[in-house]
Amino acid sequence: MEIIVCVKRVPLTQEVDLEINAQKTDVRKDMLAYSINEWDNYAIEEAVLLKEKQGGNVTAVTVGNEEDEEVLRRCLAMGADKAIRVDSGSLVLDSVGVAKALAQVIKGMPHDLVLTGVQADDLNEGSVGTMVAEMLGLSHAAVVRGVEPEGDGATVRVELEGGVDEVSKITTPALLCIQTGINEPRYVSIMGIRKAAKKELNVVKVEDLGLSQDDLAPWTTVEELYLPPETEGAEFIEGDPATVAEAILRILKEKGVSK
Amino acid sequence: MGEIFVVVEHRKGEVREITYQLFWKANELCQKLSHTLTAVLLGGKNEPFLDEIKERADKVIVFEDERVKHFNGDFYKELLVRLIQEHRPFLTLIGHTPWGMDFAPSLSIKTGYPLATDCVDILVENGRPRAVRQIYTGKIFSRVAFKDSEGYLVTVRSGAFPIDKAGEHKGEVVKKDLPEDLPEARRQFMAFEDTGAGAIDITQADLLVSIGRGVGEADKVPIMQELADAMGAVLSCSRPVVDKNWLPKYHQVGTSGKSVKPKVYLAFGISGAFQHVAGISGAGCVIAVNKDKKAPIFRVADYGVVEDLFKVAEALKGKMG
Numbered sequence: 128m129e130i131i132v133c134v135k136r137v138p139l140t141q142e143v144d145l146e147i148n149a150q151k152t153d154v155r156k157d158m159l160a161y162s163i164n165e166w167d168n169y170a171i172e173e174a175v176l177l178k179e180k181q182g183g184n185v186t187a188v189t190v191g192n193e194e195d196e197e198v199l200r201r202c203l204a205m206g207a208d209k210a211i212r213v214d215s216g217s218l219v220l221d222s223v224g225v226a227k228a229l230a231q232v233i234k235g236m237p238h239d240l241v242l243t244g245v246q247a248d249d250l251n252e253g254s255v256g257t258m259v260a261e262m263l264g265l266s267h268a269a270v271v272r273g274v275e276p277e278g279d280g281a282t283v284r285v286e287l288e289g290g291v292d293e294v295s296k297i298t299t300p301a302l303l304c305i306q307t308g309i310n311e312p313r314y315v316s317i318m319g320i321r322k323a324a325k326k327e328l329n330v331v332k333v334e335d336l337g338l339s340q341d342d343l344a345p346w347t348t349v350e351e352l353y354l355p356p357e358t359e360g361a362e363f364i365e366g367d368p369a370t371v372a373e374a375i376l377r378i379l380k381e382k383g384v385s386k
Numbered sequence: 387m388g389e390i391f392v393v394v395e396h397r398k399g400e401v402r403e404i405t406y407q408l409f410w411k412a413n414e415l416c417q418k419l420s421h422t423l424t425a426v427l428l429g430g431k432n433e434p435f436l437d438e439i440k441e442r443a444d445k446v447i448v449f450e451d452e453r454v455k456h457f458n459g460d461f462y463k464e465l466l467v468r469l470i471q472e473h474r475p476f477l478t479l480i481g482h483t484p485w486g487m488d489f490a491p492s493l494s495i496k497t498g499y500p501l502a503t504d505c506v507d508i509l510v511e512n513g514r515p516r517a518v519r520q521i522y523t524g525k526i527f528s529r530v531a532f533k534d535s536e537g538y539l540v541t542v543r544s545g546a547f548p549i550d551k552a553g554e555h556k557g558e559v560v561k562k563d564l565p566e567d568l569p570e571a572r573r574q575f576m577a578f579e580d581t582g583a584g585a586i587d588i589t590q591a592d593l594l595v596s597i598g599r600g601v602g603e604a605d606k607v608p609i610m611q612e613l614a615d616a617m618g619a620v621l622s623c624s625r626p627v628v629d630k631n632w633l634p635k636y637h638q639v640g641t642s643g644k645s646v647k648p649k650v651y652l653a654f655g656i657s658g659a660f661q662h663v664a665g666i667s668g669a670g671c672v673i674a675v676n677k678d679k680k681a682p683i684f685r686v687a688d689y690g691v692v693e694d695l696f697k698v699a700e701a702l703k704g705k706m707g
Binding site: 138140141142143144145147154222223226245248249250251252253254255256257258260261262266267268269270282283284285286287288289290291292293294295296297298301304307308311344345346347348349350351352353354355356358360361362363364368369371372373374375376378379382383384386 | 397457459460482483484485487488489490491492494495496500501502503504516517519520521522523524525526527528529530531532533572573574575576577578579580581582583592593599616617618619625626628629630631635636638641642643644645648649650652657670671672673674677678680681682684685687688689690691692693697698700701702704705706
C-alpha cells in the first residue's frame with residue numbers, strides 16, 4: 128500500500144504571549160518554538176501503522192522552506208520511507224495554493240491513501256485536505272478517527288458532534304483527514320532523527336511542478352490581525368495557593384456544592 | 387438584488403442548531419443588502435422539518451430523494467455545485483461542522499468561488515464580503531478578504547451567531563429531482579455509533595473537576611481524581627486528555643464530547659478552545675486555573691487563578707481534611 132502523508136510545521140502558541148507584526152498580517156514568529164502540527168503527527172503515525180500491518184511505502188510531503196524540513200525528518204524517524212519538500216520560495220500561499228502544490232506533487236506518485244491532518248494548529252482552516260482530494264479526483268472523508276482498509280476500499284469512522292461516530296465505506300484511492308486521538312503517536316528521539324538522516328529527502332520547486340505565480344495566487348488574504356475585543360472576563364483571585372483554595376471553597380459554598 | 391444560500395444541516399429527522407444560526411446571519415445580511423434568502427435542503431421524502439425551514443427563508447429548494455436522506459458528501463457536492471452554477475448566489479453559508487468541512491472545500495475548488503472557513507462573523511462593505519476568524523488557539527482575530535468573485539463561500543463556527551426565530555417568512559418551496567446523470571457516490575453510509583456512553587455520567591454532576599492538557603502526563607491524573615473524590619465532584623476533561631488516553635472518552639466535555647451543566651465547573655489546565663467552551667455554556671459558574679494568563683478560558687470564566695494547577699489542587703485537598 129502506497130501512502131502519502133501531508134504535514135506542516137507550525138509555531139507553538141499555547142502559554143506564549145503573541146505579538147502582531149507591524150504590517151498586522153501575522154504574529155511575530157522570531158521568538159516562537161515550532162513543532163509538527165498535532166493533527167499531522169496522528170496522520171503520520173496512522174500511515175506508519177497501516178504500513179506495518181499491510182506493507183508498502185510511506186512518503187511524507189510538506190510545502191515550505193528549508194526550516195520546515197525539520198518535520199519531514201521527524202516523519203522519517205517515525206517510519207516514513209522518504210520525504211519531499213515542495214519549495215514555495217518567497218510566495219505567500221493560502222490554503223488553495225498549498226493544496227495545488229500538494230496535489231501537483233502527489234499526482235506524479237503512486238498513492239492508495241493520502242492522509243492529512245483535519246486542520247492545522249496555527250490557522251485551523253481545515254480545508255487543504257479536502258481541496259487536494261478534489262483536485263486529484265479522490266474520494267475523501269473529513270474528521271476521521273478510524274480506518275480499516277479492506278479489498279478495494281476502506282471502512283472509515285468519522286467523528287461527529289456529541290460523541291457520535293459515523294461509520295461508512297469508502298472507495299480507494301482516497302484522501303482521509305485524520306483527527307487527533309485516532310492512535311498514540313510514537314515517541315521520537317534525537318537518536319532516531321539522526322538515524323533517519325540517511326533516508327531520502329527530496330526538494331522540488333513549485334515552478335518545476337509547472338505551477339506559476341499566477342496559478343498560486345491566493346483566493347483569500349489576511350487583511351488585518353487584531354487582538355480579541357476586551358470582554359469582562361474572569362475576576363482574578365490573587366494570593367498564595369492556600370488563600371486561593373479558601374476563596375474557591377467559599378465560592379463552592381455560595382453555589383451550594385461544597386461537601 | 388442577489389441571493390444568499392443557507393445549506394440546511396440535519397440528522398435523524400432533526401435540523402441541526404447550526405442551521406438556525408446560519409439563518410440568523412443570512413437574514414441580517416439580506417435585510418442590509420436587499421438580497422433574498424434561499425435555503426437549500428437535501429433530504430428524504432417529506433422531511434418533518436420543512437415547515438421550520440419555510441418560516442425562515444424566502445425560498446426553499448428541496449432535493450427529495452432517499453439517496454440524500456442521510457448526509458453524503460459526494461451527492462452534496464454534486465448537487466450544490468450545479469445549483470450554485472445555476473443561481474450564482476452572492477454568498478453561500480455552510481456550518482463549520484464535520485459534514486460542512488467535508489464538502490465546502492470541494493465546492494470552492496469546483497465552482498472557483500473563494501472559501502473562508504470556521505468564521506465567527508461576516509462583514510459586507512461596498513458589495514465585498516470579509517470574514518472574521520480566530521487563529522493561533524483563539525488568541526488572535528483575523529479579518530480575511532477574498533479575491534474578486536461573483537460569489538463567495540463561508541463556513542460558520544457553531545455558536546458564532548444567535549438562533550434565528552421563526553415566523554418572518556413564508557418561503558416558497560421548489561422541489562427538485564436528483565439529476566439523472568448524478569454520478570454514483572464513492573462513500574456509503576453504514577451506521578451511527580455512540581462512543582460517549584460509559585461508567586460515569588458527567589452531564590448530571592453539580593460539581594465538575596475538569597482537567598486539560600496542562601495536567602502534563604498520565605501519572606498526574608490520579609492526583610486530580612483524588613481531589614475530585616475529596617470534593618464530592620465528578621472528574622471530567624478536555625479533548626487532549628482523551629486523545630492521549632489519560633481518561634476514557636465518557637469524561638470528555640465539548641463539541642465532540644458532552645455538554646455539561648454543573649453548578650460549578652472547576653477547570654484545571656484547560657486552555658479553553660472554542661470546542662471545549664461550547665460544552666460548558668450551561669455551567670452556572672466557571673472557575674479556571676491556568677498558568678497562562680492569556681489562555682482563552684479566562685475570557686469565559688467567572689473566576690480565574692493564574693497559578694500552577696497542582697499547587698492549587700494540593701491546597702484544596704489539604705483543606706478538604
